[in-house]
Amino acid sequence: MTVRIAVVGGGIGGLACALRLNQSDLDVTVFERRPRIEGRGTALGMWPDALRALDAIGLGERVRRTGVAQQEMRFRRSDGRTLARLDVGRLERRTGELPVLISRAALITLLRDALPPERVRTGRPVEPADVEELRAEYDVVIGADGIGSAVRTARFGAGHQPRYSGYSAWIGMVPSEGETSQEIFGRGRKFGVTPAEGGMTNWYAPIRVPQGGLAADPMVQLRELFGDWCDPVPSLIERSAGTEILNYPIRYLAPGLPSLVSGNAVLIGDAAHLMTADLGQGACQALVDGVALGGHLAGGGELVRALHQFDRDRRRPAQRVATAARWLGEFTSRPGLSTVRDLTFRAAGLFGPQDPRPSRGAKTVSASASDGGLRTK
Ligand SMILES: Cc1cc2nc3c(=O)[nH]c(=O)nc-3n(C[C@H](O)[C@H](O)[C@H](O)COP(=O)(O)OP(=O)(O)OC[C@H]3O[C@@H](n4cnc5c(N)ncnc54)[C@H](O)[C@@H]3O)c2cc1C
Incomplete structure (x- = not known):
């Protein structure tokens, strides 16, 4: 049968x-x-x-x-300061x-x-x-x-x-080659960047708001909340003007x-x-x-x-x-935990080898394999 x-x-x-x-x-x-x-x-x-x-x-x-x-x-x-670096090379050595x-x-x-x-x-x-x-x-x-x-x-x-998690995300994709994967933290909000295929960069910006509380115009809200953040945040936002920006209430x-x-x-x-x-x-x-x-x-x-x-x-x-x-x-998203979060990320990184290069934006970084897991500099 x-x-x-x-x-x-x-x-x-x-x-x-x-x-x-x-x-x-x-x-x-x-x-x-x-x-x-x-x-x-x-x-x-x-x-x-x-x-x-x-x-x-x-x-x-x-x-x-x-x-x-x-x-x-x-x-x-x-403000651009690096808190920690996840050593992805370690995962490669473990899983191939x-x-x-x-x-x-x-x-x-x-x-x-x-x-x-x-x-x-x-x-x-x-x-x-x-x-x-x-x-x-x-x-x-x-x-x-x-x-x-x-x-x-x-x-x-x-x-x-x-259930609603307490935060909703704006999500976009823009042409931009060579960006490093990173998450940048502020109080009650963060901005994530990941490369994708075809010379595109994906970004996501979860913000703590009541359900349905994202602004009607994403560009207005993104400029207001992230406009003075370190690179590459403002430039990715500006390049998103006129592109499709999705609104995503995060649930679980x-x-x-x-x-x-x-x-x-x-x-x-x-x-x-x-x-x-x-x-x-x-x-x-x-x-x-x-x-x-x-x-x-x-x-x-x-x-x-x-x-x-x-x-x-x-x-x-x-x-x-x-x-x-x-x-x-x-x-990572509760405003009252921002200081503890930053200290924890830095402390987690202290167990790994240090990267001596200055933090000058995503494109200055390249991975050097080490056994450190989360790293700070
Ligand atoms: C901002 C963001 C970033 C993410 N990043 C990652 C990441 O980096 N890595 C990762 O692994 N995951 C990530 N995820 C999670 C990932 O997108 C989802 O977990 C994944 O899509 C779930 O797959 P699924 O097949 O279960 O559901 P879906 O991909 O949602 O597919 C469900 C399908 O069912 C259809 N459907 C729904 N209801 C019905 C119905 N009644 N009858 C018939 N069809 C129906 C829908 O149209 C859809 O095609 C992210 C999510 C978000 C919001």
Whole structure:
């Protein structure tokens, strides 16, 4: 008998899972609410676990070739002083590779194009009320439908809804080559910069505001809050005038779900363990989930047992990452913790080797491999 699997949501996790299932010739159908499968927005950091998941579905090399290897990550204050430097080379020595930064649009395109088009039905929103019908029609229903998951609402109840973190982000992308990955901290706000492919630079600016409290005009608010910060912040903001600037309220799922499985339905990615963006791990976890679940279901055993095995493998690790991201977000964004935050970052760096070069903006920095982890200068 052919096993039929419905994946609700053609995002990062859903497409990765469908690819893994398709590799094993399972009958998988992706239902995506949007008329086309395409990505917008920020550059995503693909950490080694996520790259290995991409390897398993045959896309690792293409992602490495398309994206930009992340050489280092620097943490600075708004006056330009460096607080610490994350020694990414240490990760490379441990895992054999550097994280790769790739735009969401490029990642989604690679995933989409690898899946036979007949596996995908676009313009097909699944409502919570549709989920029981899908569960009857398909052997397994995978909720990969992100933040506002209809499958989560239908199977786990309206009580498990995302909470607002207390901060919202402006996000943009501008042509600008060679910027260093960095996060720059102020009181109750920060500005993050990451390179992406094609000579582009991605920036994000989380600001502590009540939900819905971002200004109507992003350029006015960005100039007011970041206009006097160190380079490259003002120049990235000015180059963003007239480009698309996205507004993103940061949310998370808490408490964590007690199980990702309900009957023959299962959740992956943001639907399962939505996390704040502070560790840049949500898409990585969605990829690892998707490929792991696909592997369990392709194993040929009893399906519900495979779902529970997936839950045992993935729920707690992903929920731990979500908790760490939330903790880091609170620590770095609460205005009352700014001094402690800066001291902690500096102290963490003191355990590593010092970088004697002056801090004169992102482009002056290059990584020299050492065993220091977080470094200050
Ligand atoms: C500012 C910011 C920066 C980030 N940076 C990083 C980073 O550097 N690295 C990283 O790993 N992660 C990062 N993330 C997190 C990452 O973007 C998400 O965790 C990831 O997209 C989750 O993937 P997913 O497949 O679970 O959900 P999504 O990618 O959201 O996909 C869900 C899909 O389901 C569809 N859908 C929704 N509802 C329905 C429905 N009812 N019926 C049918 N289809 C539906 C949607 O249209 C969408 O296509 C960042 C997030 C933000 C906000």
